Amino acid sequence: MANLDTFDHQSTNSTGGSHEERKMTIEWIDRYMALGIPYPDPKTMCKGQCEGTGVYPHRQPDGDFKFVKCEDCDGTGYADKRRRE
Numbered sequence: 001m002a003n004l005d006t007f008d009h010q011s012t013n014s015t016g017g018s019h020e021e022r023k024m025t026i027e028w029i030d031r032y033m034a035l036g037i038p039y040p041d042p043k044t045m046c047k048g049q050c051e052g053t054g055v056y057p058h059r060q061p062d063g064d065f066k067f068v069k070c071e072d073c074d075g076t077g078y079a080d081k082r083r084r085e
């Protein structure tokens with residue numbers, strides 16, 4: 001499983017433009033790339049905190065981030081969890 005360190009590392013490799021704006025965008029793009037999943041369809045993707053990935057980063061008591069299953073979509077990434085059968 002990927003963790004947030006991967007995203008931060010990749011986003012700091014970008015050059016040019018507004019750093020803060022690019023960082024926000026690139027972090028979300030990298031999230032899908034790092035997980036090896038296609039970009040979700042906005043019409044069907046989960047509206048919960050997983051943003052259509054089925055998992056979301058959750059800070060552990062030791063300070064690390066782990067991806068945990070989204071409870072809104074039961075880890076499917078779809079707003080209608082029955083779509084994935």
Ligand SMILES: [Zn+2]
Nearest residue numbers: 046050070073
């Ligand atoms: Zn979800």
